[in-house]
Amino acid sequence: MPLRSEPLRKLGFLTIGLFDEADPRRGHESTLEIIELGERLGFDSAWLRHRHLQFGISSPVAVLAAASQRTSRIELGTAVIPLGWENPLRLAEDLATVDILSGGRLNPGLSVGPPRHYDQLKDALYPDTADAEDFGYGRVVRLLDHVRGKPATDFSGVEGIEVYSDHVQPFSPGLGGRLWYGGASLRSAQWAGEQGMNFLTSSVVRAESGDTADFAEIQLSLVRAFRAHHPEGGNARVSQGLVVIPTDSATPAQRAKYEAYAAQRTPRTRAPQGPARMLFAPDLVGTSAEIAERLYAHVAFREIHEVAFALPFTFDHEDYVQILTDIATKLGPALGWRPAG
Incomplete structure (x- = not known):
């Protein structure tokens, strides 16, 4: 967004979906209600964080399956699914299923790396293969291949009364173009571009050796590196996820x-x-108005065209309603955005 005259194209929000251990249904229902509100307010997308062994959404794909049946237009994303917890083949089946149910609205965001506290949970997660698991980019490549329809086996055809496919079913043709990589380093940005993925850059970046401690400048370098290595160049999709809390009606x-x-x-x-x-x-x-001024002064924001503003972790339902309403009715228009019909 180099000029103020160039409007923000896509406005989304991200939530962690906290819940009370004593009443987890209420928290999950609150998340679904917030997504429904986002659609009514005209947001282009709603994204869920991913939390394991905590009191936040541990299965965003399942929650988004529910959201897909309570909404009709808003895009539904994950930011991000840590693939260290997942089997790429099985996850590809789940993602394709939800994408089909949603009518092609799913935007899965992914990341790699070993699970947090891996030494304490590896025996529960991978009891027989903990020391052999690969938590690098190859895990994403496996998922990309499955989602994009590459064979998972050399067998297909009829066996008795059973019919088998050699690739993941259901197959959702557009899903392969809606996969995002959540990266904080220059290496991740370059790699995501080379894979033809979309790129999620959040409120956390890695200060490489020699970098300044200027967040915006580092984030700008990631955006430019991603696009420099992407087949679509400057048209490659990047979404920025800063924490934004407007107070207009608070x-x-x-x-x-x-x-x-x-x-x-x-x-x-x-x-x-x-x-x-x-x-x-x-x-x-x-x-x-104050937030818009700060965003226009942010050098990375000026080079992106879509955002997924992050909601704070620990607020109450009514706080999220107020924040989302102000973003949609005040901040979005101040950035030139128009709500989806």
């Missing part, structure tokens, strides 16, 4: 909560964190 109590939330997280934005040198973007809190 109550005084809500504004205080939001400001305290952002302040608590601000120290981690000042320098790279940990051995991996992860750098976090500041949360954007304020009126929609």
Whole structure:
């Protein structure tokens, strides 16, 4: 978005779907209601985070299957499914099934790497193969091949009364073009471009050796590296996922909560964190006009055309309703976006 006269094309949101251990249904229902609200407000997409052994959505594909039957237009995504927890063949079947049920609205976002706390859970997750599992890019390639219709076996045909296919069924032809890679490093951005995937860049990037501690500049380098290695070049799809909290219609109590939330997280934005040198973007809190000004000053934002603004983790349902309503009715229009019909 190099010029203010060029409108934001796609507006989405991302939620973690928290729930109370004592009443998990209520939390999952809240997530579905938020997705339904997003469709009514004209958002282009709704995305779910992925959490294992925590009190957030552990099976976003299942939740999106439910959402697909309660919505008719909004695109449904995951940001992101960590493939270290998944069998690519089985996941390809689930993704294709939900894509068919949704009418071709699924946007699966993926990532690689060993599961968090792997040493503590590997015996439960991979009791016989824990030390042999490959958590690198090859796991994504396997999923890409299955989703894009490459054979999974050399057998097909009829056996007795059973009919077999040599590739994943159901096959959803458009799904292969709607796979996203969530990357925080230059290497991941380049690799995703080479695979012809779409690219999700969030509020976390990796400060490589020699990088400045400027989040926006690092994120811009990822966007440009991705497009430089993608067959579609500058037209390759990139979505940015900053934490955005407009306060236009917030109550005084809500504004205080939001400001305290952002302040608590601000120290981690000042320098790279940990051995991996992860750098976090500041949360954007304020009126929609104030947030729009900060976004237009963000060098990476100026080169993308779609966003999936992240909702904070720990807020209440009514807070999400207020935030989404302000994004759709105030912030989106300030960025030139128009709600989908």
